[in-house]
Amino acid sequence: MTNDFLHLGNRAFGNRLFTGTGKFAANGLIPKMLKASGSQMITVALRRVDTTAHSENILSYIPPEVTLLPNTSGARNADEAVRIARIARAAGCGDFIKIEVITDMKYLMPDNLETLKATEILAGEGFIVLPYILPDLPLAKRLESAGAAAVMPLGAPIGSNRGLETQSLIALLIENCRVPVIVDAGIGRPSQAAAAMEMGAAAVLVNTAIATASDPEAMGRAFDLAVRAGRTAYLAELAEPSQVARASSPLTGFLSENASEF
Amino acid sequence: MSFYSIVEHYQEFDFSQFFAGVSDNAVLRSLAKDTLSATDFLTLLSPKAGAHLEAMAQKAHRLTVQYFGRTIQLFIPLYISNYCANHCAYCGFNRQNSIVRRTLSIAEIEEEARAIAATGMRHVLFLTGESPQHTPIEYLVAASECLKRYFASVSMEIFPLDAVDYRRLQRAGVDGMTLFQETYDQEVYPRVHLAGRKTDYRCRLDAPARGAAAGFRQINIGALLGLGEPSRDIFFTGLHGRYLEDNYLDTEISISLPRFNDAEGNFQPNYLVNDRSFVQFMTALRLFLPRAGMTISTRESAGFRDRLMYLGATRYSAGSCTGVGGYVEGKVAGSRQFEITDNRSVAEVTSAIVAGGYQPVFKDWDAIA
Numbered sequence: 067m068t069n070d071f072l073h074l075g076n077r078a079f080g081n082r083l084f085t086g087t088g089k090f091a092a093n094g095l096i097p098k099m100l101k102a103s104g105s106q107m108i109t110v111a112l113r114r115v116d117t118t119a120h121s122e123n124i125l126s127y128i129p130p131e132v133t134l135l136p137n138t139s140g141a142r143n144a145d146e147a148v149r150i151a152r153i154a155r156a157a158g159c160g161d162f163i164k165i166e167v168i169t170d171m172k173y174l175m176p177d178n179l180e181t182l183k184a185t186e187i188l189a190g191e192g193f194i195v196l197p198y199i200l201p202d203l204p205l206a207k208r209l210e211s212a213g214a215a216a217v218m219p220l221g222a223p224i225g226s227n228r229g230l231e232t233q234s235l236i237a238l239l240i241e242n243c244r245v246p247v248i249v250d251a252g253i254g255r256p257s258q259a260a261a262a263m264e265m266g267a268a269a270v271l272v273n274t275a276i277a278t279a280s281d282p283e284a285m286g287r288a289f290d291l292a293v294r295a296g297r298t299a300y301l302a303e304l305a306e307p308s309q310v311a312r313a314s315s316p317l318t319g320f321l322s323e324n325a326s327e328f
Numbered sequence: 329m330s331f332y333s334i335v336e337h338y339q340e341f342d343f344s345q346f347f348a349g350v351s352d353n354a355v356l357r358s359l360a361k362d363t364l365s366a367t368d369f370l371t372l373l374s375p376k377a378g379a380h381l382e383a384m385a386q387k388a389h390r391l392t393v394q395y396f397g398r399t400i401q402l403f404i405p406l407y408i409s410n411y412c413a414n415h416c417a418y419c420g421f422n423r424q425n426s427i428v429r430r431t432l433s434i435a436e437i438e439e440e441a442r443a444i445a446a447t448g449m450r451h452v453l454f455l456t457g458e459s460p461q462h463t464p465i466e467y468l469v470a471a472s473e474c475l476k477r478y479f480a481s482v483s484m485e486i487f488p489l490d491a492v493d494y495r496r497l498q499r500a501g502v503d504g505m506t507l508f509q510e511t512y513d514q515e516v517y518p519r520v521h522l523a524g525r526k527t528d529y530r531c532r533l534d535a536p537a538r539g540a541a542a543g544f545r546q547i548n549i550g551a552l553l554g555l556g557e558p559s560r561d562i563f564f565t566g567l568h569g570r571y572l573e574d575n576y577l578d579t580e581i582s583i584s585l586p587r588f589n590d591a592e593g594n595f596q597p598n599y600l601v602n603d604r605s606f607v608q609f610m611t612a613l614r615l616f617l618p619r620a621g622m623t624i625s626t627r628e629s630a631g632f633r634d635r636l637m638y639l640g641a642t643r644y645s646a647g648s649c650t651g652v653g654g655y656v657e658g659k660v661a662g663s664r665q666f667e668i669t670d671n672r673s674v675a676e677v678t679s680a681i682v683a684g685g686y687q688p689v690f691k692d693w694d695a696i697a
Contacts, residue, residue, distance in 0.1 A: 170578065
């Protein structure tokens with residue numbers, strides 16, 4: 067797997083676990099978690115970034131070798147997402163942007179239409195756009211055409227820890243998209259992350275399950291192992307599950323052509 | 329449909345009879361659900377549910393960590409005027425009280441803003457009494473525009489406005505509003521709101537919905553616990569929160585649970601809410617509205633606030649002064665709206681949150697408009 071890199075923009079990622087900065091009991095846990103998990107990409111809500119230096123700046127906890135993925139959390143339409151992305155770039159957060167447009171505070175479902183509009187604009191401005199979406203194949207194809215660098219379908223509602231509830235829809239995206247499919251939101255356990263990677267997801271983004279664990283460092287390590295296991299299994303080509311049993315020592319083997327001793 | 333129709337729906341409902349019929353099994357059933365109905369919520373507010381407080385607390389804690397993490401969002405209140413044309417029996421600002429009245433000029437607001445910004449606070453909540461004569465809409469717009477230059481988020485706790493004026497303030501940079509119904513009990517309400525525009529129950533009840541429609545990002549509601557029967561007021565507060573969530577999907581709803589302390593005027597509340605009941609109310613609200621913010625002011629003591637972090641609280645005011653002009657001039661004698669109990673500085677509140685294993689969050693918004 068030494069040559070197994072995920073390419074996004076002009077970067078290559080050897081680690082396919084993306085992480086987040088929200089919900090930690092202390093920002094000081096973030097660099098420890100990053101080290102333990104090996105994660106090379108971390109998302110941060112621009113709304114949490116304080117560049118006035120009046121309070122603690124969350125960005126100072128992210129080591130320079132880790133790629134920053136600012137997100138547009140708080141945006142309720144394409145226009146706001148575009149403005150947040152431009153502020154992020156102007157603040158020195160780089161060209162990556164995760165578009166998050168949420169108009170539903172009850173379930174935190176992404177607004178696919180506004181996300182598409184924002185992607186069209188920001189990709190045109192040279193951003194490396196990673197849109198957070200409900201897994202919808204026609205939409206994913208339109209995002210692809212609009213210049214998205216990847217698509218980020220949700221496994222389940224943000225923070226719900228419910229796993230891959232949208233599995234079959236994500237499978238359609240993986241099968242049909244040219245751009246990488248990164249499963250974002252809802253992954254609550256390492257086993258669910260492994261399952262997403264086994265399916266062929268290019269990466270997973272996990273925040274709540276790591277940040278709210280009693281030991282975020284250990285949980286980061288657990289997710290890293292799970293993502294590696296799932297990816298390795300995917301590359302090794304999993305045997306297809308079968309409806310009937312396949313014994314390792316077949317009972318009917320003696321009926322083959324050269325079973326002549328009878 | 330106004331929330332009033334939901335209040336009306338329960339007009340004939342016999343709460344005492346319902347509470348008397350609640351069994352332990354009913355409490356356990358409601359406690360086990362992921363999505364609670366209004367009946368489940370009321371079940372958890374019953375005296376019977378008080379015996380299951382630890383289980384309610386454990387679940388409230390788990391849900392809060394899941395949706396908000398181990399974080400407490402901080403904000404600071406800024407009183408810009410204490411003129412008030414209302415006569416509310418319980419309030420230190422009521423027009424019958426002979427206190428020093430004052431409205432800050434925009435220049436004075438700017439001085440206060442500078443003093444507050446120096447403490448590291450990035451979210452501000454400005455407050456007034458209800459006197460459109462002393463704080464007309466043009467003044468409120470100018471105050472909002474001024475504060476927006478100093479803070480990442482500007483919210484307000486003022487008198488109810490119509491949709492047009494809410495929209496003007498939203499455009500001026502206000503992104504959140506707090507408005508307490510005080511009590512949802514239609515019989516108690518007129519007995520404690522004796523004169524002024526605040527006597528209009530319906531106008532106040534529908535104001536949070538008008539604000540949500542005007543585009544405020546965050547709406548904070550609540551009842552002043554002790555005016556009406558507290559578990560009923562909490563029940564209607566929860567229903568009001570769910571009504572707003574259901575009808576204004578893009579608005580974040582939060583709930584405050586103010587209870588009486590010694591405001592001026594020697595008002596004796598009808599009910600006193602003890603700490604145990606307070607925790608039952610807060611955890612029941614968390615179970616009913618898992619994603620709603622829970623705001624705790626400095627009315628509550630330092631020691632109690634340090635515990636509430638684990639029971640559903642998500643937002644604290646800190647370093648509060650409830651007098652007009654208090655941040656520049658220091659203590660203002662004789663003109664506070666209510667007495668604060670948690671007198672700690674911003675730095676002290678911050679240290680206590682960190683010591684409790686939580687992260688104080690100073691900034692969680694950008695005024696991008």
